[in-house]
Amino acid sequence: MDIIIRETKKEDLSNIMELWNNGEVMHYVGFPNGLGIKLEELERWLSRVNQHELRKHYSIYTEELGYCGETFYDIDTVHDLATLDIKLFPKAQGKGIASYALSFAITQVFEQNLAKRAYVDPNPENKKAWKLYDKLGFIRKPRPDFLEPYDTYLEITKEVWCKKEI
Numbered sequence: 316m317d318i319i320i321r322e323t324k325k326e327d328l329s330n331i332m333e334l335w336n337n338g339e340v341m342h343y344v345g346f347p348n349g350l351g352i353k354l355e356e357l358e359r360w361l362s363r364v365n366q367h368e369l370r371k372h373y374s375i376y377t378e379e380l381g382y383c384g385e386t387f388y389d390i391d392t393v394h395d396l397a398t399l400d401i402k403l404f405p406k407a408q409g410k411g412i413a414s415y416a417l418s419f420a421i422t423q424v425f426e427q428n429l430a431k432r433a434y435v436d437p438n439p440e441n442k443k444a445w446k447l448y449d450k451l452g453f454i455r456k457p458r459p460d461f462l463e464p465y466d467t468y469l470e471i472t473k474e475v476w477c478k479k480e481i
Contacts (some may be wrong), residue, residue, distance in 0.1 A: 318415050319376040322365050323385070327374040328357045330382035340384075343438035355364035368427060375403070375416045385415045388431045394461060397424045397433035413447050421451070425473040434459055434470045436462075440447075452479050 323331065335347035335385040351460055364372045375383045385404035391398070401417045424430055435453060438443035448469050457466035 316377050316379060316410065318368045318383075318412055320373050320386070320416055321376075322374040323361065323387060325358070325361060327382070328354060328361060330359055330374065334350070334382075334384060334402060334404060337404065339405055343441040343444070344402075344459050369429065371420075371423065373416070373420065375407070375412060377407070377412065380404075380407055383412050386420045387470045388420050388424050388429075388433070393429075394459070395431045396431040397445075397460075398425075399433050399435050410442065417447065417451060421471065421476055425476050431472055431473045433472075433476075434468055436465050437469065438459075439466050452476065460463070463471060 332352055332354055335352050338347050338349045341347070341349050354376050364370060366385075369392065371386070372385060372387040374385055376413055377383055382404075384401065384407055386401040387399070389398045390396075399417065399420055401411055401413055401420070403416075404450055407413075420431055435444075436458075437448060451471065452475055453469035453471045456468055458465060462468070
């Protein structure tokens, strides 16, 4: 399956709106009925995203499934840390797309030397996410005090990722 990952552009916004308004997709991030976001709000959001290399949002497609979801990174230069995220429609889950797409985002961060560490903070009940992050080499660590309080914190370092890639 060919997976296409590209920087999110205006033509992707209707797909993102559908993703973010999907209660099944957004359940584990606290929005079981979706965000209820409108296209105008997404246009404003897009004007602040992908403006420089420290914050990139990507749209994920396959020829077979069309739009599958999103991945992104946001760099905290003060703490040398990248925040990562991925969301996929149910139709795209369990096909290796999440692993491929999140690996792409991680590689972007580390190959461009944007941060030495990257983290995710999955919902404790999201078993699929935990399986993905374990597969990619993330390990559970105490959550740093400079982040908003939350139940989880999984981290991967550039050193571990680069060894894993070989």
